Amino acid sequence: DAGVIQSPRHEVTEMGQEVTLRCKPISGHNSLFWYRQTMMRGLELLIYFNNNVPIDDSGMPEDRFSAKMPNASFSTLKIQPSEPRDSAVYFCASSSRTGGHSFYGYTFGSGTRLTVV
Amino acid sequence: RKEVEQDPGPFNVPEGATVAFNCTYSNSASQSFFWYRQDCRKEPKLLMSVYSSGNEDGRFTAQLNRASQYISLLIRDSKLSDSATYLCVSGNQAGTALIFGKGTTLSVSS
Numbered sequence: 709d710a711g712v713i714q715s716p717r718h719e720v721t722e723m724g725q726e727v728t729l730r731c732k733p734i735s736g737h738n739s740l741f742w743y744r745q746t747m748m749r750g751l752e753l754l755i756y757f758n759n760n761v762p763i764d765d766s767g768m769p770e771d772r773f774s775a776k777m778p779n780a781s782f783s784t785l786k787i788q789p790s791e792p793r794d795s796a797v798y799f800c801a802s803s804s805r806t807g808g809h810s811f812y813g814y815t816f817g818s819g820t821r822l823t824v825v
Numbered sequence: 826r827k828e829v830e831q832d833p834g835p836f837n838v839p840e841g842a843t844v845a846f847n848c849t850y851s852n853s854a855s856q857s858f859f860w861y862r863q864d865c866r867k868e869p870k871l872l873m874s875v876y877s878s879g880n881e882d883g884r885f886t887a888q889l890n891r892a893s894q895y896i897s898l899l900i901r902d903s904k905l906s907d908s909a910t911y912l913c914v915s916g917n918q919a920g921t922a923l924i925f926g927k928g929t930t931l932s933v934s935s
Contacts, residue, residue: 739921741923743925749927750925750926750927750928751869751912751925751927753922753923753924756921758921763921764921764922799868799869813859813861813871813874813914813923814871814923815871816868816869816870817868818867818868819868
């Protein structure tokens with residue numbers, strides 16, 4: 709199992725530029741989550757998908773942020789235009805329920821460290 | 826009010842010590858609870874689930890008190906490798922709304 713794969717690992721961009729973060733969930737997992745982590749606010753849920761459908765995007769900071777999941781194996785988080793306050797580590801996570809039993813938690817990707825200058 | 830609150834620490838303990846972390850959650854409807862571990866500049870990793878009856882995994886014991894809405898983690902015989910940030914998590918039964926605390930930092934020294 710390759711785990712949740714995120715790219716790029718690091719991204720440095722100038723204010724105003726478009727940034728696209730990518731995520732490949734674990735095969736067979738039907739839920740995908742995008743989180744943002746900063747020292748001040750900790751881990752914040754931005755949006756999650758269930759079976760490729762966005763279910764809750766109430767955590768998305770503003771219209772500059774958008775996320776898509778065109779198929780079960782790929783998702784993107786886009787920031788346009790980027791601002792210095794968007795600097796953070798962005799994590800993607802996936803999960804599944806196993807045969808209707810209890811939920812077993814998320815598996816996180818290694819994250820994308822975004823710096824907007 | 827933050828939904829999951831933890832003492833940020835740091836907790837500085839010597840090897841072999843027993844250390845306990847607590848956290849509180851505000852949503853009484855929460856149904857799932859976890860402890861995650863996060864190493865510096867790494868992703869969070871699931872340490873253990875937390876059940877009402879309490880559960881143990883080697884040197885780690887987790888407890889849930891629904892009446893008081895707090896979760897605890899006990900680490901016995903601390904190792905240098907236990908140094909990390911421990912994140913307390915609560916969520917709904919479906920696992921679609923996990924809320925993470927900001928974490929408690931543990932530093933184990935020789």
